[in-house]
Amino acid sequence: MVKAASNKITKIKQQFPILQQEVNGKPLVYLDNAATSQKPQSVIDAITNYYTKYNSNIHRGAHYLAEQATIEYENARTKAKEFINAESDMLVNFTKGTTEGINLVAQSFGNTFLEEGDEILLSAMAHHSNLVPWQIIAEQKKCNIKYIPVLEDGTLDMDAFHLLLNKKTKVVSLGYISNALGTINPVEEIIEASHTFGAAVLLDAAQAAPHLKIDVQKLDVDFLAFSGHKMYGPTGIGILYGKEKWLTEMQPYQGGGEMIKEVTLKGTTYNELPFKFEAGTPNICGGIALGAAIDFMNEVGHDFIQKQENEVLAYGTEALSNIKNLHIKGQAKNKAGVLSFIIKDIHPYDIGVLLDKMGIAIRTGHHCCQPLMDAWEIPGTARASLAVYNTKEDIDRLVEGIEKAKIMLQ
Ligand SMILES: Cc1ncc(COP(=O)(O)O)c(C=O)c1O
Structure with a gap:
């Protein structure tokens, strides 16, 4: 005791x-x-405040409430940017959560960059959210998936990882921390080795964001996804970070709403980052409350x-x-x-x-x-x-x- x-x-x-x-x-x-x-109460209060004081759609409204909501939502993006030390707000996309972030990358990166015969390297300890989206795109693009095995103690078999990595590997996607075991994977080593073969690395940081200080620039990671609800924020909101070189080239994930620049009956041009990947009315309240959760973590x-x-x-x-x-x-x-x-x-x-x-x-x-x-x-x-x-x-x-x-x- x-x-x-x-x-x-x-x-x-x-x-x-x-x-x-x-x-x-x-x-x-x-x-x-x-x-x-x-x-915490501060996150609950952020939700109540939003709906009692300034609920409104964002970005295009000409009135006071819309302006308030836009300011708070974009402030939350800046907080998220600082939380992971991203280079710019423009690389910080709001999503529904980790699962949507990974699906977005699998589809948009996959459709833009993957070709038949390319390899995707995943881990055998991955959460389904970091397996299934890749299985879907691998089938669509006729790519092969390889899996890094897991050793008896719950760590990744790093010898196998280095053997599996090769010139055909285009993406390496794995969990920063395993949700089933708690293992903190050696992500620095994985990112560095993957980059020597030109492969992009996605880190599923669903379990890392609540526990570790994340620095995407220091990690030099290509993509990083996490969910608000595992780090004291609400459900239905998350963040996807991506490097500018990928996000600018990648095709949009979904169409409609904020992601357009101009629409004609012949076709559409897309909005700039980060809005290009944010179709439809977003989870405005969730984004603002995620900002409050980040404040809570910073205060603690x-x-x-x-x-x-x-x-x-x-x-x-x-x-x-x-x-x-x-x-x-x-x-x-x-x-x-x-x-x-x-x-x-x-x-x-x-x-x-x-x-x-x-x-x-x-x-x-x-x-x-x-x-x-x-x-x-x-x-x-x-x-x-x-x-x-x-x-x-x-x-x-x-x-x-x-x-x-x-x-x-x-
Ligand atoms: C490691 C990991 N990845 C992805 C997810 C999926 O997160 P979400 O359901 O918030 O999208 C979870 C949730 O348990 C997780 O633990």
Whole structure:
């Protein structure tokens, strides 16, 4: 057992109204942050303010509300640009989320640059959102997909990666952090090696944006996608960053609305970046609330977020390792706040249901990584995933809950 959480964590936790409730008669312990994080009051207020004070369509309105909404939405883009240290706002596209960002690149980059026989390099630990869009474009363009295998400890087989990379590789697309295992992939090495073969690299940063300080220029990454809802913002909004050299050449993803410059019955010319990839009325409120989530993360501070999560992760890793017959899947040295585990002779789903009865929210199943689970011949795992508001006391509750569940199930 540990002493009470620090003052700073207590204050952070107080900003999340949803965390103050009881579930099934017990104070809620929320450990499903890799699926979606909870939202602080400031993000909830940003949403309420937008709809109570200046709801309007943006960019072309001639009135006060439209102007306010446009300013706030474009401010949020600038915040996102600074959040990832992009070169310019113009390279920061609002999307629905990571999935849409990856689909956009797969289709637009794919249709512009991929040719028959080209190779796409993915990882066997990828989220389905970073597999299926590539399978679709590979079929359309008659390209081949190669997969970097995953080693027993949940890291990428980097020897295999270097062997798989070749002159035909046009795109390398992989997760910065694995949602199923927490592995932080060696993305710097992957980007550098891929560039020596002229391949573009997309990083799925859905799990990295809530935990790591991202610097797209330092990484020299070609594309980077993430979702607002996993980093304290709302659902239905995300960011796609792309290098200018690609975005200017790429065909638009969808047509209509803000992405046009001029439309005639003969054809259309396209708007400049970033609007070229933003067809239709966007999620204006979501964009503004994502800006508030970025403010929240900046106020808490990246250093603090990482330190806090790493401490709880280390504590949790040790505590879970002491549970008999429990095996942690994903033992990479470089890891973010994910504790994925299986318990001998117990289905992960049963653990999840019993923990829920004790007010503890975790996720069970394949975590949208079916090929990884197939390779390991397991139906799935139980996964506890951390955010900055999680404490060692939450881990104590988890461990106590697992012990109780084991007694009931064995
Ligand atoms: C690594 C990873 N990639 C992609 C996604 C898809 O994100 P979204 O559903 O927000 O588009 C997720 C969501 O769980 C994820 O964890």
